[in-house]
Amino acid sequence: MREYAFFLGCIAPNRYPGAESASYKTAEKLGIKLLDLEGASCCPAPGAFGSIDLNVWYAMAARNLVLAEQMKKDIALICNGCYKSIWEVNHKLKHHKELREGVNEVLKGIDMEFKGTIDVWHLAELFYDPAIVGVQKIRDSVKVPLTGTRIAVHYGCHLMKPRKERHFGTTEHPTWMEEMVAALGAEPVEYRNKMLCCGAGGGVRGYDLVHSLDITNEKMINLMEAKVDALTEVCPFCQLQFDRGQIEIQEKFGVSYNLPVLHYCELLGLAQGMTPQELALDLHGISCEPFLKKVL
Amino acid sequence: MARTKGYPEALEKKLADTRLYEDERHPEFTKTVEKISMTIPHMCYQCGTCTASCPSAPRSSYRIRKFVRRGLLGLEDEALTDPDLWLCTTCYSCTDRCPRDIAPTDVIMAMRNLAFKRDIIPVNFLKTVQAIYTTGHGVPNNDVNRAARKKLGLPADPPTTHGFPKYVKGIQYILDYFELKKNADRIVKEREG
Ligand code: SF4
Ligand code: SF4
Numbered sequence: 378m379r380e381y382a383f384f385l386g387c388i389a390p391n392r393y394p395g396a397e398s399a400s401y402k403t404a405e406k407l408g409i410k411l412l413d414l415e416g417a418s419c420c421p422a423p424g425a426f427g428s429i430d431l432n433v434w435y436a437m438a439a440r441n442l443v444l445a446e447q448m449k450k451d452i453a454l455i456c457n458g459c460y461k462s463i464w465e466v467n468h469k470l471k472h473h474k475e476l477r478e479g480v481n482e483v484l485k486g487i488d489m490e491f492k493g494t495i496d497v498w499h500l501a502e503l504f505y506d507p508a509i510v511g512v513q514k515i516r517d518s519v520k521v522p523l524t525g526t527r528i529a530v531h532y533g534c535h536l537m538k539p540r541k542e543r544h545f546g547t548t549e550h551p552t553w554m555e556e557m558v559a560a561l562g563a564e565p566v567e568y569r570n571k572m573l574c575c576g577a578g579g580g581v582r583g584y585d586l587v588h589s590l591d592i593t594n595e596k597m598i599n600l601m602e603a604k605v606d607a608l609t610e611v612c613p614f615c616q617l618q619f620d621r622g623q624i625e626i627q628e629k630f631g632v633s634y635n636l637p638v639l640h641y642c643e644l645l646g647l648a649q650g651m652t653p654q655e656l657a658l659d660l661h662g663i664s665c666e667p668f669l670k671k672v673l
Numbered sequence: 674m675a676r677t678k679g680y681p682e683a684l685e686k687k688l689a690d691t692r693l694y695e696d697e698r699h700p701e702f703t704k705t706v707e708k709i710s711m712t713i714p715h716m717c718y719q720c721g722t723c724t725a726s727c728p729s730a731p732r733s734s735y736r737i738r739k740f741v742r743r744g745l746l747g748l749e750d751e752a753l754t755d756p757d758l759w760l761c762t763t764c765y766s767c768t769d770r771c772p773r774d775i776a777p778t779d780v781i782m783a784m785r786n787l788a789f790k791r792d793i794i795p796v797n798f799l800k801t802v803q804a805i806y807t808t809g810h811g812v813p814n815n816d817v818n819r820a821a822r823k824k825l826g827l828p829a830d831p832p833t834t835h836g837f838p839k840y841v842k843g844i845q846y847i848l849d850y851f852e853l854k855k856n857a858d859r860i861v862k863e864r865e866g
Pocket of ligand 1: 721772
C-alpha cells in the first residue's frame with residue numbers, strides 16, 4: 378500500500394464531501410492509502426491569492442507543503458486548483474533559490490522551513506500511471522460497470538496547463554481520461570472544444586458571474602450536442618461551476634440542461650459498488666437520478 | 674453577450690484615442706512586470722494567437738494581446754485601470770499556444786499584483802482573504818455539509834484548519850506579515866462602508 382498525505386482543499390470537503398469519501402475508498406481499493414494532512418488550509422485559491430500578491434500565494438502554499446514534508450509523505454490531491462497552488466509552488470520553490478529564501482524568511486516566524494523533500498500528485502495521475510495503478514487495475518476493480526452510458530470529460534485547466542511546465546503532454550486533445558472512463562465500462566464521448574475552460578477561474582466567477590457562466594454555457598451547448606448522460610471532471614471547482622452553475626444559468630439565461638456532473642472519484646466509486654448515499658450525490662445541485670437509473 | 678459593466682467615462686475617452694503618448698510610457702513598468710511574471714512580454718510580435726485562444730475574448734472587450742502590448746510599451750495606467758484586467762480566467766490556453774514562448778497569463782497576474790498595490794482590486798478577491806484569515810478556508814464548512822459528512826462516516830469538520838483550529842494562527846501570521854488582512858479590511862470598508 379502506497380501512502381500519501383491527502384490535501385483536501387476547500388470545495389471537496391466543504392461542498393462535495395462525497396468526492397472526498399469516494400477518494401479514500403476508491404484509492405484504497407487500488408492500493409493507495411490517503412492519510413490526513415492535519416492542519417492544512419485552502420491551497421490558497423490561485424486566482425484570488427495569485428492575483429493579489431504572488432508572494433503571499435507562495436508562502437501560504439509553502440505552509441501546506443511543509444506540513445507534508447514533516448510527515449515525510451508525498452501529497453495527493455483531487456482538485457486542479459489545488460494542483461496549481463501546491464504542485465506549482467512546490468516546483469517553483471524547489472527550482473528558484475531567491476523565491477525559496479524569500480518564503481523561508483516568512484515561514485521562520487512560524488517555525489517552519491520549506492526544504493523541497495516531497496512531490497505532489499493529482500490522484501487522477503496516480504490512477505492513470507501504470508507504475509502506480511494503471512487503467513487495467515481500474516478496470517479490474519469495477520463491480521458495477523457503467524455500461525450503456527455516454528460520458529464526456531472536462532479536463533480543466535490547471536492540472537495540465539501550462540503544458541511546458543507540466544508533464545502531461547498535449548493540452549490540445551488529450552485522451553488519457555477518456556481511457557479511464559472507458560475502463561469503467563462507459564462510452565467516453567468527444568465534444569466540440571473539449572479543452573475550453575469552465576469559466577470559473579482567475580476570480581472571474583466572483584468578479585463577473587454572468588461572464589463566467591456564459592463560458593460555462595458554451596460548454597453546456599457543446600455537451601448537449603454530443604448527447605451525453607454525464608460529465609466527469611477531476612476538479613471540485615469545475616464541478617461547482619458546472620453543477621451549481623447550471624442552476625445559475627437557468628436563473629440568468631433561462632435555459633436548463635439538467636446534466637449530471639460527477640467527479641471522477643465519484644464515478645469510480647459508483648463503478649466499484651458504492652451507493653449514491655455513500656457518495657452524498659443528493660448534495661449535487663443537478664440531480665444525478667437520470668444517470669443513476671441507467672447504471673444501477 | 675452584451676457587456677454589463679460600463680467603463681469610467683475618462684477611461685472610455687482614453688481608450689478611444691489610439692495615439693501613443695511618450696509621457697504615458699513607464700519603461701520600469703515593463704521591467705517590473707517581467708520580474709514578477711518571470712516571462713517576456715517584450716518578445717511579443719502581436720500575432721494575436723493569445724486573443725484567438727481566449728475564452729473571455731468572444732464575450733467581452735478583454736483582449737489579452739492588448740495587455741501584452743501595454744506591458745511591452747510600459748503603459749502602466751492604461752493596463753492597471755482597465756476593468757478588463759480582471760476577466761482572465763487564468764486558463765493558460767494563450768500560454769500554451771504563444772509562438773514566442775511568452776506566458777500572457779502570467780503577465781496578467783503580474784499586472785494584477787501591481788494594480789493591488791494601488792488599491793485597484795475587485796472586492797470578491799479580498800473577501801476570500803478575509804474568509805481564509807478567520808477559518809483557513811476560502812470556502813468554509815456549513816451545517817448542512819457537516820450533517821452530510823457525518824452521514825458519510827467522515828468527521829463533521831475535515832482534518833484541516835477546520836478540525837484543528839490551532840493551525841489558523843500560522844495562516845494569520847503569514848497574512849499579517851504581508852499586511853494583507855489589514856489592507857483587505859480597509860479596502861472592503863472603503864468600498865462597502
Ligand atoms: S500569442 Fe504571444 S506573440 Fe502572439 S500576440 Fe499573444 S503574446 Fe504576443
Ligand atoms: S489565460 Fe486568461 S488571457 Fe489567456 S486565454 Fe485564458 S482567459 Fe484568456
